[in-house]
Amino acid sequence: MSATVLYTVLSLTGIGLLAAVVLYYVSKKFQVTEDERIARVEAVLPNTNCGGCGQPGCHAFAEAVVKSGDLSALHCPVGGNPVMKQVAEVLGVKAVEKDPYIAVVRCSGSFEYRKKTNVYDGAPSCAIAAQLYSGDTGCAYGCLGMGDCVVACDFEAMYMDEKTGLPVIIEDKCTACNACVKSCPKDILELWPKGKKNQRIYVACLNEEKGSTARKECAVACSGCAKCAEACRYEAITIDHNLATIDPDKCKLCAECIDTCDVRNIVATNFSPEKLQQASEHRQKREERERRKREEEKAQATANNNPEPTV
Amino acid sequence: MKNRAFDKELKTFRLGGVHPQDNKLSASAPLAQLPLPKQVTIPIIQHIGAPAKVVVQRGDTVKVGQVIAQHEGFISSNIHASCSGRIGIIEEVMDSSGFKHLAVNIRVKGDDWLETIDRTDTLVEEISLSRDEIVARVMEAGVVGMGGAGFPSHAKIKVPEGKTIDTLIINGVECEPYLTADHRLMLEKPREIIVGVRILMRALGVSRAIIGIEDNKHDAIELFDEWLREDKQIEVQPLEVQYPQGGEKQLIQAVLDREVPSGRLPADVGVIVHNVGTTFAIYEAVQKNKPLVERVVTVTGKDVKQPSNFWVRIGTPVIELITAAGGLPESTGKVVSGGPMMGKAIADLEVPVAKGTSGILMIAQAETKRAEEYNCVHCGKCIEACPMGLEPYRLLLLSKAGQSEKSKRENVLDCIECGSCSFVCPSNRPILDYIRLSKTKVKKLK
Amino acid sequence: MSQSLLTVAPSPHIHTELTIPQVMRGVIIAMVPALLVSVYNFGLGAVYVTGLSILFCAGAEWAICKFLLKREPTITDGSAVITGMLLAFNVPSNLPWYIILIGSLVSVGIGKMSFGGLGNNPFNPALVGRVFLLLSFPVEMTSWPQAVATWSLDGTTGATPLGILKDGLRAGETVPALMQQMPSYTDFFFGFQGGSLGEMSAFALLIGLGYMLYRKIITWHIPVTMIATVFVMTGIFWFIDPTRFASPLFHVLTGGVMLGAIFMATDYVTSPVSHKGMIVFAIGCGVLTVLIRLFGAYPEGVSFAILIMNAFVPLINTYLKPVRYGRKK
Incomplete structure (x- = not known):
C-alpha cells in the first residue's frame, strides 16, 4: 500500500518536474520580444477592432504607431482626440489634433418623395441589388433601403427608419469608423466634420440627372438650379453634374443657403429655427442691398454712357 | 453513307446539371414579322468590349442598315439603324441590363433600306469571300453572339495566332426553358444556317463541324440530318435534355469530351462555338450584305395568349412585342428578358430589344415569388447540380462573411452563373445572388 | 397606375x-x-x-x-x-x-x-x-417486446436476434447452434423479429428507400455503400470462421443497419455534401458498425457508428472536394 502511494507520488512529481523544465526552456527559447509600448498603446485604445483607422484592428494600429512614432498619419476615429492624446503621452510625442467626423446620409428620398417603380425580390442586400440594377425607384443614385450600412455598423449607431426607408445615424454613438461608408454601394453615406456645436450643413442628394428628370424620379432631388451656390458668400457650394455639393472646409455654417432650396433639401443639423430664420432674413437683406447697389451701378453706368447734353 | 443522327448515342456533359420543365410553349409558332414600331431606341452598348462611337446627330435621316455607331477597336461592334427615319434624342436610357446606357432614338418613317443590302429570300450557297474578307464583313455587319453573352463574332472567327482550331461546334441546344427562337430558326432556315456553318468553317480553316441539338427538338435534328446526308464534314449530334447544356464549356464537354482549362478559352482546346442565331446572322452578313438589324425573339409565358416567335428590329420597345402576343397577362409578376434561368428581370416595359435578347418571358407572380428561406441543411444538392464542380453552399457562406480570398481559392471565378444551384436549393437560399457579389469582389482583388 | x-x-x-x-x-x-x-x-x-x-x-x-x-x-x-x-x-x-x-x-x-x-x-x-x-x-x-401482433400494451419481452447472438457467443455457443433459435431470413426480411420499433422489416425500409430515390430526396451513395460495407466486412469474417461469426445476410437484415443506412446516415444535415464524401462517410459507418457488433460490448453499433462518423463530416467536407471542371492537373 505505502509503496503504491510512494511510487505514484514520485512518478507524478517526476513528470511535473520534467514538464516544468521543458516549458521553461521552450518559453525562453521561443520568446518573442515585442516593444512593450505596443501593449501600453493598445491599453488606451478603445479595442473595438472596427478598422476605422485603416488598420486591421487595434493591435495592428498600436504596432503601426509605435513603429512610425509619428501621429500625423494615424488617427483613431473612435477614440478621437482624447485617446490620441493618451497615445501621444505613451510614445512621448506631440499629439496631432484632428476634427471629429460623423457619418451623414446624403439621400432624403423617403417613400413619400420617391415612388417605387418595381419590387425587388432578391437577397436582402443593397450590394446585391446594386449589382443587379439601378434600384427599385426611378432614382439610380438613391438609397436602396436594405440596410447594408446598419449591418456593417459595429456601434449600433444606425437604424433603418421604417417610415422613410432611409438609414438614420445616432449622433452620440457614431464613431466615424467608416464601416457604413464602405458598405454602401451607392455611396450615400459620407464622413463629414462633426462641426462646432454639432452643426453641419450638407446637400442630402446625389442625383446627377438633369433637373427635370431628377424631379420626376424623386420629389426632393437636387435639380442643380444653383440658387444655393449663388447665395453662398464663401463659395463653398459648387454645382457639378447637375448636383450641388457643399465643401465642408469652406462652409462657415452661416445657414443662409438653407431656404434658397425650393425642395428644402439642404440639411442643417442642430440649428434652432430662430437661427435659420435670422440667416434667411440676413441673406434677403444682403441680396436686397446688392440688388440696389447693382441698380445704382447700372444707373450710374447708363448715366456715364449717355452724358446728358450740356446746353 | 454516314450514320443517321438518330442512330447516334445521345451525349451530355458529365458534371452537374438540372432538369427544369422545358415549357416550350411557342415551339409550334412560326416566325412572324413584328409590325414596325413608331420609334426604336438602339443602345450603343450591346456587346462585350469597347462601346461604339455615335456617328449620327439628332435630326439626321437614316436608312435601314446604315451605321449609327462605329466600333472602337477590334473587340467592339458596329451598331446600325434598324429602321429608317429621323434620329431623335441621343441620351442615356434604361436598357435590359437594368442600368442606363447611351442610346440612339429613331422616329420611324417608312421602311427604306440601304440599296447594297440583298433583301430577297434566295439562298446564296456560293461562298466567294476569303477568310479575311469574311472577318471584315462580319465585323462591318455588327454581328455579336446572339445567345446572350454578346461577344463580337468577328473576334471569335479570327483564329488567334499560335492556336489551331480543329472543330467548330454550332450551338443549337437552347437549353433555357420556354425559349424557342433558335428552334424555330433551325426549322425555317436550315439551309441558310448550313451555309453559315460553311462560311465559319472557311474562315476558321476547319474541316469538321458539329451541330449540337437537344433531343427535345426532334424535328430540327431530323431536318438537319436530311440536308446534311451527303455532307462529310458537318454532322448533327443529338444531346440529352439537360440544363445548362448550352453553356459553351458544357457543350464542348458534351460533344467532344474536352474540358476548357480554368481561365482559358475554347480555342485553347481547339474548339470554337457559335450559336445558330449567330450563324444565321453571319450568313446574312456575308452572303446578303445585311447587317444585324433584326433578330428572332420568343414572346412566351404560361398565361400569354399567343406565345409567339417574332422577327423584331433591334431597339423595339418590349411592350410592342407583348402587345403583339396578346398583351400583358393579369397574373404577371415578372417580365424577363431572356430565359427563366439566366435572363434578366426588367422593371420597365419600354426597354428596347437588343442583339442578345432571345426572349421575353412573362412569369406569374405566384410562380416566381421567392419562397421562405430556410437554413442550409447541407443536402449537397447544389454541389450535385453545379456543372463546374463548385461548392455553391460554401461560396454563399464565404460571400456572406466577406471572405473574398477564400472564395477565390474555392474557384468562385469559374462560376458560369447558370443558376442551377439556386434552382435546386430546397431551402430557397439565394446562392447565386451571393456568388455574383463574391465574383465582383474577387475580381477587384487583383 | x-x-x-x-x-x-x-x-x-x-x-x-x-x-x-x-x-x-x-x-x-x-x-x-x-x-x-x-x-x-x-x-x-x-x-x-x-x-x-x-x-x-x-x-x-x-x-x-x-x-x-x-x-x-x-x-x-x-x-x-x-x-x-x-x-x-x-x-x-x-x-x-x-x-x-x-x-x-x-x-x-x-x-x-x-x-x-x-x-x-x-x-x-x-x-x-x-x-x-x-x-x-x-x-x-433493451427489453424488447416480441414481434407478435398484440393489441395490448403489455406483451412479453425478449432479446433481439443480435442480442441473442452476442449473449450466446459470450456463453460459448457457436453461431450455427444459435441460428437454430432464431426466425428465418424471410422473417427477418419481412419484419418478424424483436427489436426497435422501426427496424423490424428490411422490406418496408427498402420501399421507403425506393420512394426517396424516386423523389430524388436522397442519392444512392450513402445507403448502398453503408449496407454493402457491412455485407462485405461481415462476409470476410464469416468466410474466415463461420462458427464464430454470423453470415453477412444476417447482419444486414437484423438490427438497425437498414434503418440506419436509409434514414439516419442519410440525414442531410449530418452527412457530407459531396458524393465522394458520402461514400467515405458511409464506409466509415459500415466499418464501425461491424467492429462494434463483432468485437464491442454492445450487440448493436449502428447508432454509435453514425454518431462517430457525424463528427468527421466537417473534416470530410473540407478535404473531399467535388471534381472541378477544367482544373485537371
Whole structure:
C-alpha cells in the first residue's frame, strides 16, 4: 500500500518536474520580444477592432504607431482626440489634433418623395441589388433601403427608419469608423466634420440627372438650379453634374443657403429655427442691398454712357 | 453513307446539371414579322468590349442598315439603324441590363433600306469571300453572339495566332426553358444556317463541324440530318435534355469530351462555338450584305395568349412585342428578358430589344415569388447540380462573411452563373445572388 | 397606375418544387411502410410511442423557439416531426411516456436547437436522444417486446436476434447452434423479429428507400455503400470462421443497419455534401458498425457508428472536394 502511494507520488512529481523544465526552456527559447509600448498603446485604445483607422484592428494600429512614432498619419476615429492624446503621452510625442467626423446620409428620398417603380425580390442586400440594377425607384443614385450600412455598423449607431426607408445615424454613438461608408454601394453615406456645436450643413442628394428628370424620379432631388451656390458668400457650394455639393472646409455654417432650396433639401443639423430664420432674413437683406447697389451701378453706368447734353 | 443522327448515342456533359420543365410553349409558332414600331431606341452598348462611337446627330435621316455607331477597336461592334427615319434624342436610357446606357432614338418613317443590302429570300450557297474578307464583313455587319453573352463574332472567327482550331461546334441546344427562337430558326432556315456553318468553317480553316441539338427538338435534328446526308464534314449530334447544356464549356464537354482549362478559352482546346442565331446572322452578313438589324425573339409565358416567335428590329420597345402576343397577362409578376434561368428581370416595359435578347418571358407572380428561406441543411444538392464542380453552399457562406480570398481559392471565378444551384436549393437560399457579389469582389482583388 | 409593379430579382426566376417542407414530407411518407409493419407487429404500442415522440419533439421545438430563443417557431419545416419519428423508430415499442419525453427533449433541445436549429446540428438529433436514453435507461431501452401482433400494451419481452447472438457467443455457443433459435431470413426480411420499433422489416425500409430515390430526396451513395460495407466486412469474417461469426445476410437484415443506412446516415444535415464524401462517410459507418457488433460490448453499433462518423463530416467536407471542371492537373 505505502509503496503504491510512494511510487505514484514520485512518478507524478517526476513528470511535473520534467514538464516544468521543458516549458521553461521552450518559453525562453521561443520568446518573442515585442516593444512593450505596443501593449501600453493598445491599453488606451478603445479595442473595438472596427478598422476605422485603416488598420486591421487595434493591435495592428498600436504596432503601426509605435513603429512610425509619428501621429500625423494615424488617427483613431473612435477614440478621437482624447485617446490620441493618451497615445501621444505613451510614445512621448506631440499629439496631432484632428476634427471629429460623423457619418451623414446624403439621400432624403423617403417613400413619400420617391415612388417605387418595381419590387425587388432578391437577397436582402443593397450590394446585391446594386449589382443587379439601378434600384427599385426611378432614382439610380438613391438609397436602396436594405440596410447594408446598419449591418456593417459595429456601434449600433444606425437604424433603418421604417417610415422613410432611409438609414438614420445616432449622433452620440457614431464613431466615424467608416464601416457604413464602405458598405454602401451607392455611396450615400459620407464622413463629414462633426462641426462646432454639432452643426453641419450638407446637400442630402446625389442625383446627377438633369433637373427635370431628377424631379420626376424623386420629389426632393437636387435639380442643380444653383440658387444655393449663388447665395453662398464663401463659395463653398459648387454645382457639378447637375448636383450641388457643399465643401465642408469652406462652409462657415452661416445657414443662409438653407431656404434658397425650393425642395428644402439642404440639411442643417442642430440649428434652432430662430437661427435659420435670422440667416434667411440676413441673406434677403444682403441680396436686397446688392440688388440696389447693382441698380445704382447700372444707373450710374447708363448715366456715364449717355452724358446728358450740356446746353 | 454516314450514320443517321438518330442512330447516334445521345451525349451530355458529365458534371452537374438540372432538369427544369422545358415549357416550350411557342415551339409550334412560326416566325412572324413584328409590325414596325413608331420609334426604336438602339443602345450603343450591346456587346462585350469597347462601346461604339455615335456617328449620327439628332435630326439626321437614316436608312435601314446604315451605321449609327462605329466600333472602337477590334473587340467592339458596329451598331446600325434598324429602321429608317429621323434620329431623335441621343441620351442615356434604361436598357435590359437594368442600368442606363447611351442610346440612339429613331422616329420611324417608312421602311427604306440601304440599296447594297440583298433583301430577297434566295439562298446564296456560293461562298466567294476569303477568310479575311469574311472577318471584315462580319465585323462591318455588327454581328455579336446572339445567345446572350454578346461577344463580337468577328473576334471569335479570327483564329488567334499560335492556336489551331480543329472543330467548330454550332450551338443549337437552347437549353433555357420556354425559349424557342433558335428552334424555330433551325426549322425555317436550315439551309441558310448550313451555309453559315460553311462560311465559319472557311474562315476558321476547319474541316469538321458539329451541330449540337437537344433531343427535345426532334424535328430540327431530323431536318438537319436530311440536308446534311451527303455532307462529310458537318454532322448533327443529338444531346440529352439537360440544363445548362448550352453553356459553351458544357457543350464542348458534351460533344467532344474536352474540358476548357480554368481561365482559358475554347480555342485553347481547339474548339470554337457559335450559336445558330449567330450563324444565321453571319450568313446574312456575308452572303446578303445585311447587317444585324433584326433578330428572332420568343414572346412566351404560361398565361400569354399567343406565345409567339417574332422577327423584331433591334431597339423595339418590349411592350410592342407583348402587345403583339396578346398583351400583358393579369397574373404577371415578372417580365424577363431572356430565359427563366439566366435572363434578366426588367422593371420597365419600354426597354428596347437588343442583339442578345432571345426572349421575353412573362412569369406569374405566384410562380416566381421567392419562397421562405430556410437554413442550409447541407443536402449537397447544389454541389450535385453545379456543372463546374463548385461548392455553391460554401461560396454563399464565404460571400456572406466577406471572405473574398477564400472564395477565390474555392474557384468562385469559374462560376458560369447558370443558376442551377439556386434552382435546386430546397431551402430557397439565394446562392447565386451571393456568388455574383463574391465574383465582383474577387475580381477587384487583383 | 392600373398595372401593379413588376418584380425584379436576380436570376434564376424559377425554382424546383422540392423545398424543405416537401423534402420532409417525402421522408415522412417513406417512413410510413416501416411504421405500418411495426403497428402490425406491436399493435397499439407502436402507435402510442410514435405519436408521443412526434408530439414531444414538435412541442419541444415550439417551446424552445417561443420561450427560450424568442423567435418564430420553425416546426412548420417538418424536421421536428422526422426527429420524433426517427427517435420512436429507435426505441422499443413499450417505452414509458416519461422516457420518451426525456428522449425528445434531449434530441431536439440538446441535439438540435442548442446548435441553432435545423441545419446547424453536427449530430443526428434522433440518435443523440437514442444514445442518451440507452445510457440512462439501459433496462427499459433493451427489453424488447416480441414481434407478435398484440393489441395490448403489455406483451412479453425478449432479446433481439443480435442480442441473442452476442449473449450466446459470450456463453460459448457457436453461431450455427444459435441460428437454430432464431426466425428465418424471410422473417427477418419481412419484419418478424424483436427489436426497435422501426427496424423490424428490411422490406418496408427498402420501399421507403425506393420512394426517396424516386423523389430524388436522397442519392444512392450513402445507403448502398453503408449496407454493402457491412455485407462485405461481415462476409470476410464469416468466410474466415463461420462458427464464430454470423453470415453477412444476417447482419444486414437484423438490427438497425437498414434503418440506419436509409434514414439516419442519410440525414442531410449530418452527412457530407459531396458524393465522394458520402461514400467515405458511409464506409466509415459500415466499418464501425461491424467492429462494434463483432468485437464491442454492445450487440448493436449502428447508432454509435453514425454518431462517430457525424463528427468527421466537417473534416470530410473540407478535404473531399467535388471534381472541378477544367482544373485537371
